[in-house]
Structure formats: structure tokens, C-alpha cells
Amino acid sequence: MSTAADLSHDKLEQRSFPARLWSWRYIVLRRLVQLGILMLFFGTAHWAWEYPAKTPLLTGNLSASEFIGMVPMADPFATLQIFLTGHVLQGKVILGSAIVLGFYLLLGGRVFCAWVCPVNMVTDLAGWLRARLPIPAMFHVNRNIRYFVLAASLVLSALTGLAAFEWVSPVGMMHREIIFGFGAGIMALAAIFLFDLLILKNGWCGHLCPLGAFWSLVGRTAQVRVRYDKDSCTHCGECAKVCPEPQVLNLKHLERTGVVDSGECSNCGRCTPLCPEGSLAFDLRLLIRKPGADKSVSARRTK
Amino acid sequence: MAELNVARREFLVKAAQGTSLAVTGGLLWAYLVRQEAKAQPYALRPPGALAEKDFNAACIKCGECVNVCPPDILKLAPAGGDLPIGTPFFTPRIGACVMCPDIPCVKACPTGALSPQLTDINQAHMGLAVIDIENCLSWKGLRCEICHRDCPLKGKAITLETDPRGLSKHAVFRPIVNSDYCTGCGICEKACPTAEPAIRILPHALVQGKIGEHYRLGWTFDTEITQDFKPSDKAPETPPEPSGKPAGVDYLNEGGL
Numbered sequence: 001m002s003t004a005a006d007l008s009h010d011k012l013e014q015r016s017f018p019a020r021l022w023s024w025r026y027i028v029l030r031r032l033v034q035l036g037i038l039m040l041f042f043g044t045a046h047w048a049w050e051y052p053a054k055t056p057l058l059t060g061n062l063s064a065s066e067f068i069g070m071v072p073m074a075d076p077f078a079t080l081q082i083f084l085t086g087h088v089l090q091g092k093v094i095l096g097s098a099i100v101l102g103f104y105l106l107l108g109g110r111v112f113c114a115w116v117c118p119v120n121m122v123t124d125l126a127g128w129l130r131a132r133l134p135i136p137a138m139f140h141v142n143r144n145i146r147y148f149v150l151a152a153s154l155v156l157s158a159l160t161g162l163a164a165f166e167w168v169s170p171v172g173m174m175h176r177e178i179i180f181g182f183g184a185g186i187m188a189l190a191a192i193f194l195f196d197l198l199i200l201k202n203g204w205c206g207h208l209c210p211l212g213a214f215w216s217l218v219g220r221t222a223q224v225r226v227r228y229d230k231d232s233c234t235h236c237g238e239c240a241k242v243c244p245e246p247q248v249l250n251l252k253h254l255e256r257t258g259v260v261d262s263g264e265c266s267n268c269g270r271c272t273p274l275c276p277e278g279s280l281a282f283d284l285r286l287l288i289r290k291p292g293a294d295k296s297v298s299a300r301r302t303k
Numbered sequence: 304m305a306e307l308n309v310a311r312r313e314f315l316v317k318a319a320q321g322t323s324l325a326v327t328g329g330l331l332w333a334y335l336v337r338q339e340a341k342a343q344p345y346a347l348r349p350p351g352a353l354a355e356k357d358f359n360a361a362c363i364k365c366g367e368c369v370n371v372c373p374p375d376i377l378k379l380a381p382a383g384g385d386l387p388i389g390t391p392f393f394t395p396r397i398g399a400c401v402m403c404p405d406i407p408c409v410k411a412c413p414t415g416a417l418s419p420q421l422t423d424i425n426q427a428h429m430g431l432a433v434i435d436i437e438n439c440l441s442w443k444g445l446r447c448e449i450c451h452r453d454c455p456l457k458g459k460a461i462t463l464e465t466d467p468r469g470l471s472k473h474a475v476f477r478p479i480v481n482s483d484y485c486t487g488c489g490i491c492e493k494a495c496p497t498a499e500p501a502i503r504i505l506p507h508a509l510v511q512g513k514i515g516e517h518y519r520l521g522w523t524f525d526t527e528i529t530q531d532f533k534p535s536d537k538a539p540e541t542p543p544e545p546s547g548k549p550a551g552v553d554y555l556n557e558g559g560l
Contacts, residue, residue, distance in 0.1 A: 045369070059367045059371060063364050065365060074365075155329070156332055161356070162336050162337070173388070176364065176366065180379040185381065185383075
């Protein structure tokens with residue numbers, strides 16, 4: 001006898017080709033955004049892109065940048081590390097950090113990871129390959145170790161007087177080297193690729209990266225989130241199979257909250273188009289009703 | 304009770320394991336970072352850069368200075384190179400600082416690693432020009448002086464001293480660098496025509512000595528006099544008595560030195 005979950009699996013198998021293509025919309029969008037941002041930096045650095053005239057379009061890189069000569073942006077985690085070295089920060093980098101922080105507070109901290117960070121393209125490729133190759137798990141590592149790495153980068157920044165993660169960050173290396181010229185950073189990326197492919201599944205982004213940990217903490221209050229509808233869900237588990245952070249899709253937890261509220265969710269949009277029942281979808285948190293709340297009077301919506 | 308002890312033992316072992324992992328990892332990480340930061344002391348920084356240690360702490364490695372540099376001489380050090388990773392530097396022999404009066408690189412710096420206190424580019428101290436007098440054409444007696452002619456602060460940062468050239472009628476024009484004025488822009492190093500530059504820019508710390516405060520140069524006018532003699536109000540201006548000898552023979556007593 002086939003269960004509801006089996007029927008969901010079948011639905012997924014029987015999708016038409018256009019439906020399959022359409023289910024890739026977020027991954028295509030993410031690549032466009034990631035490459036587009038890189039392109040803006042690269043074009044400004046190498047082809048002197050300007051807007052308005054005589055003003056560089058987007059200078060710098062993901063550590064700190066300036067858009068159309070007016071909007072400063074800065075990596076709040078890097079700024080925090082520099083602050084801890086004892087350097088007196090300038091207004092521009094503080095304002096830039098506040099702008100970026102505000103943006104991700106609303107959109108979801110790890111939106112940076114899935115939509116902006118260039119290393120994501122490397123680790124996604126490793127993850128995609130790994131899912132198709134018979135590579136057994138070597139060992140299990142607690143995903144919370146990233147928060148210890150985060151704490152360590154802050155402590156070491158204070159102790160060494162140097163922004164500890166910025167000096168070894170593969171994220172920084174990759175972005176810098178694409179924009180400003182290649183060096184041995186490419187080796188660091190190769191190491192991450194092999195680590196993710198052969199040693200630990202989702203090893204870098206999902207276990208170690210302190211920048212991801214930082215954005216996970218920021219993302220807890222995010223307003224753009226994946227809504228969960230427990231009535232239509234058949235517990236087929238397809239979402240958790242494609243999710244790089246499957247612990248955020250703990251269905252028991254989701255049944256209570258009605259929303260993927262973990263900061264570790266990167267809003268990557270793998271699960272939402274895949275869900276055969278449409279139980280997962282992007283929504284604004286303010287509009288998401290808590291399960292069990294009276295459907296005619298949504299406490300939040302009518303406030 | 305026994306169970307409790309086992310649980311406690313397990314907890315203690317776990318705690319010890321966790322701590323040693325954290326300490327080992329932390330030490331390794333700190334070592335890496337510090338090694339990288341002191342990779343080598345030859346980095347020439349953009350104008351206004353803080354002292355190397357503070358600069359390394361403050362620089363966010365964004366490359367905004369690189370983007371706005373009009374002659375495009377700045378580079379960010381790549382990973383695995385000789386210089387601290389991700390930080391901006393320039394190589395004068397390839398591209399010298401043109402000393403823009405509005406100092407766009409300093410304005411672009413978001414963190415203050417390039418200090419906004421530098422408002423006059425002539426006050427920059429990116430490095431110090433040093434002359435290899437054994438291989439300098441001018442010091443050899445040839446008429447070169449390209450460094451002097453190209454120096455943005457010529458007559459101040461680089462001056463020419465003349466000297467009779469042995470048996471020849473011509474003089475030697477020797478370029479001399481004055482560290483008070485030299486900004487370290489590197490235009491001299493770029494312009495130097497020798498196969499390897501005979502004048503080059505080095506960080507101050509590598510070449511500059513320091514006299515020490517206990518030495519007093521009693522004959523300079525700005526030195527505080529602590530001994531019980533005072534200089535006369537004005538230096539004697541009466542020319543020395545003519546010695547009756549042909550000009551030049553008694554030059555030590557003729558004044559003018």
C-alpha cells in the first residue's frame with residue numbers, strides 16, 4: 001500500500017521537463033546574483049565602469065566597498081575583528097557595516113552565504129558532485145563547531161592584534177584574487193573543494209566557516225523566511241535531502257513554528273521549488289501565521 | 304553514585320579534549336596569522352599608511368585604494384606571496400606614486416589604515432630613497448642627475464652637491480637625499496637609468512638610524528645649550544684679514560665654507 005509520502009515521491013519523479021527547469025529558478029538566480037556582484041567589482045576594477053560619470057561604480061570587494069561613490073558597505077564581521085585589535089575605526093567603515101548588517105537582518109543573515117559569497121559556488125559544486133558519487137562519510141562533526149571557530153576568531157583578533165579570520169579567510173582570498181589578481185588563494189579553494197567532496201559533506205560552509213556562523217546569528221530575526229504548511233506536508237523528506245543544512249528542516253519543530261526560523265537557513269531556495277506538495281514557500285515572516293492560531297484573526301497581521 | 308562518577312569522568316575527559324582541541328587549533332591559527340603579518344618588512348604602502356603593525360591591524364583588505372589610484376600602481380598582495388596577504392603595496396620600479404594632491408587613496412580608505420590626517424601629499428613618508436653611491440652614474444662623475452630632475456620635491460628631497468672631479472675641469476654633481484623631505488614616491492627609482500636602480504625606495508625602518516637623545520650637537524642653533532657658555536648674539540661677520548697669499552691657497556681661512 002502506498003503512503004502519502006510515496007505518492008509525493010512519485011509526483012516528483014513524474015514532473016515534466018519544463019517543470020524541472022522551473023524548479024531550478026532559485027539556483028539560476030543565485031548564480032546570476034553571485035556572478036553579477038563579482039562582475040560589478042571586476043568591471044569597476046578592470047574596465048573602469050562608472051556611474052554616474054567619473055564615479056567608480058562599485059569599488060573594493062566584499063570586505064569593504066563603495067557603491068556609486070555614495071553608499072559605503074563593509075563586512076560587519078571583519079569590522080568587528082578590526083575593532084577587537086584595538087584600532088580606532090573610522091566612520092565610513094562603521095556606517096558601511098551598519099548598512100550591510102541592516103540589509104541581512106531583514107533578508108536573512110545567511111542570504112550572504114547562498115546568494116553572495118563566491119566560495120558558495122565552489123562548495124555547491126562539491127556538494128552536487130558528492131551527491132552523485134558513492135563517497136562514504138569519513139566521520140561526523142558537530143555543526144555547532146562553527147560557533148567555536150567564530151568565538152576563536154574574535155578572541156585571536158584581540159590577542160594577536162590582527163583580524164584573525166581576515167588573514168586566512170578563503171572567502172576574502174577568492175574574491176580578492178578574482179578581482180585583483182591570482183595567487184595561492186586558488187590552492188585554498190582547491191583544498192575546500194576536496195574537503196567538501198571527499199572528507200566532510202558540506203564541510204566548510206556547514207561546519208567550519210566562522211563568517212557563516214556570524215551570519216547565522218544575525219539571521220535569527222530575518223523577515224524573509226521559508227513558510228511551512230503542516231497540513232499539506234506528507235513527510236516525504238525530499239526537502240531535507242537537498243538541504244545543505246538539513247537540521248533547519250526539523251519537521252517537529254516546524255509544526256510548532258510554521259516557519260523555518262533557524263538562522264542557519266540560507267534562503268537558498270533548494271527546498272521550496274522541490275516540495276511536491278508546495279508545503280514550503282518563501283514568505284515574509286510578518287505574514288506567516290502561527291499554526292493553531294485562529295485563521296480568521298491572525299494576531300500579527302491585524303496588529 | 305558509581306554512574307554519577309562515570310558521567311563526571313566522561314564530562315571531564317570531553318572537556319579536556321575540547322579544551323586541547325581549542326588551544327591547539329588556536330595556537331596554530333595565531334602562529335599562521337602572525338607569520339603572515341611579518342612575512343617581510345619590505346612592503347611599500349600607499350601614502351598615509353599607519354606604522355606597519357597598526358596598518359596590518361587596521362587594513363580590511365578591500366582594495367578601494369587600488370581601485371581609485373589614478374596611475375594604477377597599487378596592488379593587493381596575493382596569498383602565498385612575500386607580502387602580508389591582501390594588503391596594498393606598490394613597486395616603484397614598475398610604477399611610482401605620482402603624488403596626487405587630493406590623495407584619492409587616503410580618501411577611499413574606509414578604516415583609516417591610510418590615515419586621513421595626511422592632507423598634504425608632500426608630507427607623505429611612504430619610504431626613503433637610498434642611493435647606492437658605488438653604482439650611481441652621477442656619483443661616478445657622469446652628468447646624469449635624472450633622479451634630481453624628476454623628483455617632485457627637487458631641491459628639497461634630492462639636492463645636488465658639486466665637487467671637483469679629480470684632474471678634470473668638470474665637477475661631479477652628486478645627488479643627496481634629504482630624509483626630512485623625501486616622500487618615498489619612487490619616481491627617482493622608476494627613472495634611474497642604470498640596469499638595476501642605483502636609487503631605490505626602502506621602508507624607513509630598514510635604513511634610518513637614530514642618534515639617541517643623549518647626544519647634543521652644540522654647534523647647531525636649535526640645540527638647547529646646557530653648558531655654561533652662551534653663543535654670542537650674532538656670528539662674527541667681519542671677513543678675515545687677507546693673508547696676502549694667492550686665492551685658494553689659504554682657503555680654510557678665507558671663509559665661505
